[in-house]
Amino acid sequence: MNDSGEHGEKKMSRRPSQERTSQRDPERTRAAILEAATREFAENGMGGARVDAIAERAGTNKRMLYHYFGDKEQLYLRVLEEAYVGIRTAERALHIGDRSPEEGIGELALFTWRYFLEHPEFLSLLGTENLHRARWLRQSVRLKELHSHLIGELSQVLEQGKKQGVFIETADPLHVYLTIASLGYFYLSNQYTLSTIFGRDLIEPAHLNAWERHIVHVTLASIKR
Amino acid sequence: MNDSGEHGEKKMSRRPSQERTSQRDPERTRAAILEAATREFAENGMGGARVDAIAERAGTNKRMLYHYFGDKEQLYLRVLEEAYVGIRTAERALHIGDRSPEEGIGELALFTWRYFLEHPEFLSLLGTENLHRARWLRQSVRLKELHSHLIGELSQVLEQGKKQGVFIETADPLHVYLTIASLGYFYLSNQYTLSTIFGRDLIEPAHLNAWERHIVHVTLASIKR
DNA sequence: CAAGCCGGTAACTAAACGGTTACTTGATGA
DNA sequence: TCATCAAGTAACCGTTTAGTTACCGGCTTG
Numbered sequence A, B: 001m002n003d004s005g006e007h008g009e010k011k012m013s014r015r016p017s018q019e020r021t022s023q024r025d026p027e028r029t030r031a032a033i034l035e036a037a038t039r040e041f042a043e044n045g046m047g048g049a050r051v052d053a054i055a056e057r058a059g060t061n062k063r064m065l066y067h068y069f070g071d072k073e074q075l076y077l078r079v080l081e082e083a084y085v086g087i088r089t090a091e092r093a094l095h096i097g098d099r100s101p102e103e104g105i106g107e108l109a110l111f112t113w114r115y116f117l118e119h120p121e122f123l124s125l126l127g128t129e130n131l132h133r134a135r136w137l138r139q140s141v142r143l144k145e146l147h148s149h150l151i152g153e154l155s156q157v158l159e160q161g162k163k164q165g166v167f168i169e170t171a172d173p174l175h176v177y178l179t180i181a182s183l184g185y186f187y188l189s190n191q192y193t194l195s196t197i198f199g200r201d202l203i204e205p206a207h208l209n210a211w212e213r214h215i216v217h218v219t220l221a222s223i224k225r
Numbered sequence C: 001c002a003a004g005c006c007g008g009t010a011a012c013t014a015a016a017c018g019g020t021t022a023c024t025t026g027a028t029g030a
Numbered sequence D: 001t002c003a004t005c006a007a008g009t010a011a012c013c014g015t016t017t018a019g020t021t022a023c024c025g026g027c028t029t030g
Helices: A026-048 A051-057 A062-069 A072-092 A101-118 A120-131 A148-163 A173-189 A191-198 A205-223 B026-048 B051-057 B062-069 B072-092 B101-118 B120-131 B148-163 B173-189 B191-198 B205-223
Strands: none
Touching: A026 A051, A026 A062, A026 A072, A026 A120, A026 B026, A026 B120, A051 A062, A062 A072, A072 A101, A072 A120, A072 A148, A101 A120, A101 A148, A101 A173, A101 A205, A120 A173, A120 B026, A120 B120, A120 B191, A148 A173, A173 A191, A173 A205, A173 B173, A173 B205, A191 B120, A205 B173, A205 B205, B026 B051, B026 B062, B026 B072, B026 B120, B051 B062, B062 B072, B072 B101, B072 B120, B072 B148, B101 B120, B101 B148, B101 B173, B101 B205, B120 B173, B148 B173, B173 B191, B173 B205
């Protein structure tokens, strides 16, 4: 009997694929392109991003990029979609309804701020996409349902708070989320011009911590009775 | 006596410059290029903006653009500088110290929101400049002093409010301004992705008015005792 | 009134860009 | 063991781009 029965496993006696890296590994190549593209688009925008630069950053070449993603625009859309999936997935794991309404909202504000802080590329991509009036996001079929969950959960927490008499009756879930996102997004995405014109380095840890507290304070002050 | 003595006036008997428009009018050409560039940069960012497109929009050609502004980067910086001068000049005319502290802050919030609403190109330019980490703004020598006035005046209003016992002691002028700007900037500059993912058209007048009231409410709620 | 300068035009150039083609390499299964 | 097909490479292509050059024409001034 020969060794033909072992075909189901990837492991082989000669040249295991793990040893010689980045050779014949479609998954790895694909992921590398996506990550490289995320950085390139985040740093340079859609118009400024270079396909050659993405290929080089990914340690491959243009042919593979076009093979896996079609063209520059489709690659950009995939990058954007993955970025949204990233934050919404992490957000879901919060379960802001588990604590008191006040703590829940504070938790969401803190999470959003820290996620923005740790994922500057997400903010950049949002900026780029809005510059183009959501031209590519609008084409996405994957993302519409991703966001109803957020508003739904937030709405429940607000309702509970109103019932308990700690939140004002006019508190609106979308407004609360936009408030939280506004305060985090603007501070971070505009830190460079702001630091320049006001002569203060906003990315300094002391200022970052002060703004984190400020976001929670403002958010709660705006809905507390 | 001949007509040589009239050389001081632009008016002449043959072909007054006003009749045949856009011919031999350096001021007009210069202004047209600046305005066209503002729109082109705002719509497409630094990487996406096309020099040919600017020239065409201005009703002239590239030669003039390079003649008056040097190159694409210098033109972009002039556009950015003019945009900042625009908002800060309008802001100065407010005189927020003339009314009560509470009204003064509300006034500033309303002004900022409405200015952002009426000048989407300003928001776009800020976004573009921040994508590039204020690379060009940092080179500007004109703008540093333009912003101390804003913080100074705001600081006075806050101090007055604290003395009167209507504002909390921890209210900080930079934080207050950033709060106001955050709420306006994020809502407008990210309206396209937000409208898409949340399925609500945020630019609708009813929503705009609601957010305007929300900004004033949040700003005052965050500093009132 | 002639000379020269300045506002303006259009065609051009070298480089960079997105995208493609022709080809090589290596794993798989009959 | 050899045919097949997917992974990967690199040179290439037509177009677009920022920036330049050569030139035109009317206004100002000595």
